[in-house]
Amino acid sequence: MKKIYAIALLGLMVLGLAATASAADIKATGKWQIEATMQNADFLDKGAVSEDKTFNIEQRVRTAFQFIANENLKGVLDLQIGSANWGTGAFSIGAGRSGNLTGTGSLAAGNGNIMLRKGYVDFKWPNTKVNFLVGFQTVSLPAAFGGGSAILDDQVAAAVVSTPITDNVKLLAGYARPYDANSAYATTAGNLTGAGTSTDVVFAAVPLDFKGVNITPFAAYASIGSTTAGAMTGGTALPGLATGNSSATEGARAYWGGVAATVTALDNFKFMADFNYGKATYNQGGNSNGGRAGWMADIAVDYTGLKMMTPSAFFVYSSGEKGNSTDGNSDGSHRMPSLGNPQNWAVGSFFFGDRNFINPVPANAGYVQRVMGFWTAGVSLKDIKIFDKMSHTAHLLYVKGTNDKKFLTENTGGNINVAGVANYGGFLTTKDSLWEIDFNTKYMIYDELAVNLDLGYINADFDKDVWGSSSKTNAADLRNYGSADAYSARLGVAYSF
Template identity: 30%
Template sequence: MAWLAVTTVSAPCMDVNIVGDGRIYGNFFINHNYTGWNEDGTQTEDTVNFWQRFRLRFDFKAHENLSFRLGMRVDDENWGHGTFTADAPEVSIEAYLAYLQFKWPDTDILVTAGYQPVSMPQSEAFYDSVVMANDDGDQSTAALVISSPLWEDVLSINAGFTRFLDTNGAFDTDTTQVGDEFDAYFMNLPIALEGIKLSPWGMVGILGKAADLDDMRNGLTSAGSFLPPNSREYNQTPYWWAGASMELEVLDPFKVYADFVYGASANALDSSRRGGWFVDAAVEYTGFDFMTPGVYAWMGSGENASLADGSERLPVVMPKWGPATSFLFDCDQALSDASMETDPTGTIGFALALKDISFIEDLTSRLTFAMVFGQNSSAGIRRALAVTGGNGGYMTMGQQLAVGEQLVGVNFDHYYDLYENLTLNLETGFAQGFGFQNNVWGRRFAEAAGPAWKCGLGVTYTF
């Protein structure tokens, strides 16, 4: 989302810029998760919900080389619940940005330290990183990042350290030291030549044995790691990723995009290891001034039939990925609660899109069609469900796909500028799953699966 600065408050040696946004919308959603239930099938989702989010960002700028950014928000919450309940019995205001940024004196070295958005390189055709994304500044991590040009405007470097979590904080639970952190070190080298952008990158992580991964666990671990703990497992487990992102404009008016990444863990136990790859590519035609057609494809390694050798899918930390804002994937939709949340790892697929359709002044539309095919062994998923507590835990029907299962998704979205700072959003989507297997997900889930429909209508105000 673009920010528009409109307020400058003068103070001794300081400027304060204030920007923000608010979105209010309603969602009509039938058969979320293809069943209308929550992921483990214990609750039924309301068909109609009204949502609201607001954010404020403050930039405290001492001078052009020194500033601090603070972002506060009430994140997406539905009306009548939490903050948006009558008389507000519960208020959920949180800091989502808090970082210092400065240039080292007499150099072009930029230092950014604090709670900040960090993302691994990914071509813009797929929105953000399949491994670690910042979600347009809305998904942060505590990090220290150093950036510097190396060779004029051709080559630069971004390197940093992030602590994703420290379960016990500054003190462990007793006098015996225990690895309860998840740390990572990363670097990328953006290269910009005429008509070509290339960003090779790498990241190394160290995961403590006692770290509570919570929501990150399913993306980083294997099903075998859910089995009873074994004392032979490492106290500090290494993870590593290596990849590259490319954007090619020398074939103008065609733009070509491609990404590749491989990642793996090195657990002591083979059953706890996870390692795999993911690749995507796209071609967009920019020769029209009224729309941008594109073709998108991807493929990721899938699970085999055994749990003994761990997981064969790419490990991911904070992903946000999707081709042309497909309704099947949680990516760059203007509204939240707006996708089927398909996991792209362990799949192969393609999408066709008409983006930036503009025949009427101030109205922009997008039409996207996508198909996804499972790459995971049916036996592998069935065994994973058996050791992880069933559907909705480590794997969920319709989010992870077995070989022989497919998804089709279509979305037709519209954005109309009522004013320069106020946009009316209409997002519609349809998704259908095919071939969900009784002997994998269970008869109750597979036979309840049906088409999903969504219509979201709301306004977004930026100031």
């Protein structure tokens, strides 16, 4: 009899758990991508050793779940497997079956382990319109053009609050901690203790939304610890903050400000413009001149009056480095600092990256934090529709550097190659330029399944005398083999649901 009661009690517990689990509605979304890539994107002639000249098939699986309690409360869990090439990492034989014997922390879980992209709670304060996002989430500062912010646009641990002030004015503010080297789960040896191990960021934006006009001013401040990037690694070694006169023991104080504006008041025209400024001052024991400061601005216009396509024209300018002969570089770097690795900012779909594909360019080029110090002008024909279920996009752009060529040979401070500060193929001097042309095609097999074919070509002119006489990354290859144009052909399927 007691066994019957025990079984009945267990059954009631299971039913209770099932009822608890069904209290939240679950909605799944995601994007699963498999892509074949053939490209030469290092701008080096034949003979130079380069992995990106090989043929690769990459895969990335992103799946997100919303656990919806009601219209005022939900939890979001976003997971990812990959990105990795077929045959390596998450997509090799045995991936995930056993731990990585050479790794610690999360690396010991095996090569096929799942990565957390987002995990946060989204809720409104009762009886108000004040909304909170608390947890690991995507934080992006305002941007009208380019697809995302060039300062901060990444997944980060944060708490964000937003509320309407009037029908046309909204307030958004938040706190984020993008880095903390003091972690029991650190994948590098030597957990750190004490002050200086973390980076703390506060930010705010005020969207002003009127009929046909949206203007959003914003500001951000970061306190960056001297060992924030990892065990015995300074905060100024982070990619978006590093420069020629930084060292591994320094932290920094940084701030940014800017405005994003979109105007649609004129029929058939959409105008977009951004202005961003940032400054990072290094903690150098009294040397207040050390650091990094610069700006970036853009303007673009779309013509929306055509049914078969949307023509667009744009211009972008960012400040660049000066040479020692000009000012001794005593006032630091002249490129705008950034936090993290801005994931979405791009013009064209090759040199600056491509939001549709997984890894379109090698690490030494492409990402805006590494190529900052340029100007570009171009035109795009977006969403060309001639055949049913098929669309095309074409880009033509010219890019030229704004960095002084003397910066490569005359800068004598620090490790200038750290995190791609001045890598050949990504850093453009005033003597370097390139033309890019892209033609991208998307065919919808089903409403949720697309086949993408992206073709890109870059005619590059990197000054051999400038780069060949330097000691920067790949300079020896340039001296030995010379420069070359870049090409990219990418074919993939993307299942979005």
